[in-house]
Structures are given as C-alpha cells and as structure tokens.
Amino acid sequence: MTETGGWPGGHPPTAPSGGPPPSVTSDRQPILQLRAISKHFGAVEALSGVDFDVYPSEVVALVGDNGAGKSTLVKTIAGINIPDSGEIWFEGQHVAIHGPRDPAALGISTVYQDLALCDNLDVVANLYLGREEVEPPVLLLSEERMEQRAREVLKSLDVKIPNPRNPIAALSGGQRQSVAVARSVMWKAKVVLLDEPTAALGVQQTKQVLELILRLRNQGLGVVVISHNLANVFEVADRIVVLRLGKRVGTYERKAASEERIVAAITGAEFGKFQPQV
Numbered sequence: 001m002t003e004t005g006g007w008p009g010g011h012p013p014t015a016p017s018g019g020p021p022p023s024v025t026s027d028r029q030p031i032l033q034l035r036a037i038s039k040h041f042g043a044v045e046a047l048s049g050v051d052f053d054v055y056p057s058e059v060v061a062l063v064g065d066n067g068a069g070k071s072t073l074v075k076t077i078a079g080i081n082i083p084d085s086g087e088i089w090f091e092g093q094h095v096a097i098h099g100p101r102d103p104a105a106l107g108i109s110t111v112y113q114d115l116a117l118c119d120n121l122d123v124v125a126n127l128y129l130g131r132e133e134v135e136p137p138v139l140l141l142s143e144e145r146m147e148q149r150a151r152e153v154l155k156s157l158d159v160k161i162p163n164p165r166n167p168i169a170a171l172s173g174g175q176r177q178s179v180a181v182a183r184s185v186m187w188k189a190k191v192v193l194l195d196e197p198t199a200a201l202g203v204q205q206t207k208q209v210l211e212l213i214l215r216l217r218n219q220g221l222g223v224v225v226i227s228h229n230l231a232n233v234f235e236v237a238d239r240i241v242v243l244r245l246g247k248r249v250g251t252y253e254r255k256a257a258s259e260e261r262i263v264a265a266i267t268g269a270e271f272g273k274f275q276p277q278v
C-alpha cells in the first residue's frame, strides 16, 4: 500500500464520472471514497466508472440485481480484485490497494457470504483466525487472554453466544454471522463490508444481525451492506446505492426514498411509468 498525499486543496478528487455524489451528509468528510472504479473480466464490464462513498457512523446499502457488480465492488475495496482504473481514498489519503493486507492495515474489514469460519474450531479460535501477522502479535497471547478478549468483544457488541468455547458448528446461522462480524471489527476496524449478511437467516436471526449492524454504526463505523432484501435495507440503511450492469445508477437517502423507486433503479424501469392511473 502506498499513500500519495492528501486531497489537492483539501478537496476530494473529481473524476471523469463526477465529484462526490450529492448527499445531505456532504458537509462531513467520507472515510472511504472510490472514484471512477472500472473492472472487467474478459468481455464483462463488471464495474464501469463507479463512484462510491462511505461516511463514518453510517450504514450504506449496496443493492442491485444479480450480476450488477456489488460483490466485485466490495472485493475491490477488500483487495481481492485489483481495478483496471480508478482511485481509492481513505481518510483523505489516496491509497493503493494491492491485496487484502492493505485494507486490513487501514481498518477496512470484509465479511463474505461464505463467512470463512472454521466449523471445527471454537468461537475464540475463530475470532483470532488468520490474525497472526497483524499487530498486536496474537500468537504471544495466552489462551486465557484470548478467551477474555473474545468475551469482551462479544459483550461489547451484545452478541449472545452461550459459550465461546463451543465449536462454530454448534451455533445458529445468526450466531455464526455475528461471530464473523465480531471477528471483522475486533481489530480496530473503521469500515466493515458485509456481503449478504442475512441471506441465509430466519426472521429472528436476521433481526439479531440487523441490530448488530446498527450497533457498529453507533460505535462510529462506516458499514457497507449488500442485500437483496429491501425490507432489511430500509430498516438499517442511511443511504442506498444502486448498481445496474456495473454502473452506479442512483444514490438515495433512505428517508427520502421509497421501495418502488429503488426497485425502478435496480431494474432500469422508468419510475412511475407503470403506476395504475386513477
């Protein structure tokens, strides 16, 4: 990762696709800004010229039809996909993300749909999984210290796990998702990206995870949530960003948006065109 200095003149970069998107939060500085991000896979333009902002203490929902480019956008921020062009800014610094370690070092965490938890290990072990190379050096921590810290983290997020020494395989889907989210934020995360966090969950478990998302926001994090469930989106999101065929086609303040308008943006239908005449 390289840092190439602050915004020229203290302003966010303007890009061919336009400057920062209009928003009532424009008096605050975004923690994360993507500008004119493009990514193709062979002949597929998965992303073209996408601008995307995340502010501290907000939940941004990223919505769009299958194949719209949502996961590609998240993987670009996560350092899994390297964009063909475009810029990424974090806390006012232009940053280059060359791999997953770069966003991790910045405080950007991702929870993928498959969660990447180890079923046979207990909750404590999963919370520490894969962090060996990240400060602080967790290998030097004793089992007791790890368990104590795991309990503290779960408590601070109000995640109720009967016993953190239970294997992941013994948890419900909602509890697993909560452990994955807790793991992603326990290392000083400032932005967390959740790809379909409630897709496989029942009503009660979905509620738990949505509450956890709001708790993260209230703790000051910028939370990006991909979801196909617009009811969930309207429950937690402050802003809704719509992708269609790799392009950002709309950004909406949740309070000013309707599900009908979002659906129209997702499908490309003209808003109101098919409303019945009265």
Ligand SMILES: Nc1ncnc2c1ncn2[C@@H]1O[C@H](COP(=O)(O)OP(=O)(O)OP(=O)(O)O)[C@@H](O)[C@H]1O
Pocket (backbone or CB within 6 Å): 041, 044, 045, 046, 064, 065, 066, 067, 068, 069, 070, 071, 072, 073
């Ligand atoms: N690694 C890849 N190799 C080739 N094509 C890819 C790859 N990743 C994504 N694509 C293509 O890029 C486009 C965007 O895919 P992406 O996974 O970002 O969509 P999505 O919005 O997350 O869809 P879904 O809602 O189905 O998860 C699709 O046409 C997909 O087939």
Ligand SMILES: [Mg+2]
Pocket (backbone or CB within 6 Å): 070, 071, 072
């Ligand atoms: Mg996806």
